[in-house]
Amino acid sequence: MQPMSDDAIQVQGVLKSYGTMLAVDDVSFNVAEGEFVSLLGPSGCGKTTTLRMIAGFTDTSGGAIRVHGREVTHLPPDKRDLGFVFQNYALWPHMTVAENVAFGLKLRRKPRDVIRSKIEEALSVTGLSGYEDRLPRQLSGGQQQRVALARALALEPQVLLMDEPLSNLDRALRVVMRRELKELQARMKMTTLYVTHDQEEALSMSNRVVIMNRGRVEQIAAPYELYENPATSFVADFVGITNFLEGTASDTQGGIVGVRLASGQMLHAQARVPVAQGGAVRALIRPERVTISATELSGPNVLAGSVALSEYFGAVLRYTVRLDSGEILRAEVHNFDNFLAGGSRVWICVLPEHLRVIPHDPRG
Numbered sequence: 001m002q003p004m005s006d007d008a009i010q011v012q013g014v015l016k017s018y019g020t021m022l023a024v025d026d027v028s029f030n031v032a033e034g035e036f037v038s039l040l041g042p043s044g045c046g047k048t049t050t051l052r053m054i055a056g057f058t059d060t061s062g063g064a065i066r067v068h069g070r071e072v073t074h075l076p077p078d079k080r081d082l083g084f085v086f087q088n089y090a091l092w093p094h095m096t097v098a099e100n101v102a103f104g105l106k107l108r109r110k111p112r113d114v115i116r117s118k119i120e121e122a123l124s125v126t127g128l129s130g131y132e133d134r135l136p137r138q139l140s141g142g143q144q145q146r147v148a149l150a151r152a153l154a155l156e157p158q159v160l161l162m163d164e165p166l167s168n169l170d171r172a173l174r175v176v177m178r179r180e181l182k183e184l185q186a187r188m189k190m191t192t193l194y195v196t197h198d199q200e201e202a203l204s205m206s207n208r209v210v211i212m213n214r215g216r217v218e219q220i221a222a223p224y225e226l227y228e229n230p231a232t233s234f235v236a237d238f239v240g241i242t243n244f245l246e247g248t249a250s251d252t253q254g255g256i257v258g259v260r261l262a263s264g265q266m267l268h269a270q271a272r273v274p275v276a277q278g279g280a281v282r283a284l285i286r287p288e289r290v291t292i293s294a295t296e297l298s299g300p301n302v303l304a305g306s307v308a309l310s311e312y313f314g315a316v317l318r319y320t321v322r323l324d325s326g327e328i329l330r331a332e333v334h335n336f337d338n339f340l341a342g343g344s345r346v347w348i349c350v351l352p353e354h355l356r357v358i359p360h361d362p363r364g
């Protein structure tokens with residue numbers, strides 16, 4: 001698909017090979033003006049390489065990159081009008097906070113009063129006013145991270161690229177910082193491309209997420225869409241926990257497809273993507289969508305089994321159920337007043353509207 005021309009970033013068919021290995025394999029996506037887009041995927045899937053090609057730190061082996069419609073594929077990083085915040089934020093240790101933030105502005109020979117007001121503004125939006133004269137070693141990890149962000153913001157980039165900027169922080173700080181960062185990004189309507197392997201970070205901060213796997217794009221969608229309608233087994237498995245039931249597609253009627261399980265039992269599921277009749281398919285359901293009952297249920301889409309394991313996590317109770325047909329299914333219960341012990345006989349109901357059917361992907 002041809003990306004729209006008024007997008008802030010357009011990545012088209014980008015490739016990166018290292019010898020015979022394709023680290024990035026025909027990746028295309030766009031980031032609209034003011035949008036927050038994340039590249040999410042497991043370690044080694046090509047996220048950082050993609051971001052570095054957009055930044056200009058890594059050469060491309062093919063494809064095109066445009067920033068605000070201008071082709072930048074072969075321009076050096078400083079000619080691309082992009083800001084960066086990387087994982088190792090590398091502040092100058094001998095410079096104060098203000099000097100660190102001023103550094104890029106001085107390189108660009110900005111007038112002294114402009115530099116002063118930019119420093120003030122960047123430190124104010126990152127909550128660092130009053131820290132001007134501190135050295136990096138006199139700051140916490142989160143504060144150092146914010147200095148790196150302030151330094152990037154002071155240059156007023158049209159587009160900000162961030163690679164795992166919160167990964168060095170402890171969990172509590174990471175959660176606080178991601179809220180601050182998101183709030184700041186939204187307030188400043190700053191176009192942002194963000195690399196992370198943390199699904200919570202990607203889901204909670206992004207307008208859209210690009211899921212990568214082995215150098216390729218698996219799916220591009222808004223967080224809700226990604227979670228509710230994963231396009232592939234990989235996405236379903238990588239984003240949240242999913243139950244997979246293998247079967248064969250029978251006829252589709254009124255948007256409902258029949259899935260015959262190996263046991264012979266038929267389930268009805270919503271068909272969001274076309275599936276071939278007789279084709280191998282997977283029916284997916286999230287554990288929190290599974291209804292579990294200790295009293296016998298009847299009707300369609302009911303499966304009988306017994307509790308193999310129950311795990312209590314405070315707010316949630318997770319059951320692992322072995323179905324009579326042999327499959328394992330996980331169910332999560334959020335409001336509960338009693339526990340079903342291991343071995344308990346249970347009935348599982350999976351409503352058609354909560355079951356998603358996707359073609360069986362031999363890679364997944």
Ligand SMILES: Nc1ncnc2c1ncn2[C@@H]1O[C@H](COP(=O)(O)OP(=O)(O)OP(=O)(O)O)[C@@H](O)[C@H]1O
Nearest residue numbers: 018023024041042043044045046047048049050197
């Ligand atoms: N300079 C290089 N030379 C050879 N192979 C490389 C080089 N840089 C990256 N790779 C390989 O390219 C693939 C993609 O790496 P990349 O750093 O983009 O992954 P990533 O998704 O960002 O992973 P992580 O989350 O671990 O940082 C990996 O298999 C990596 O080993």
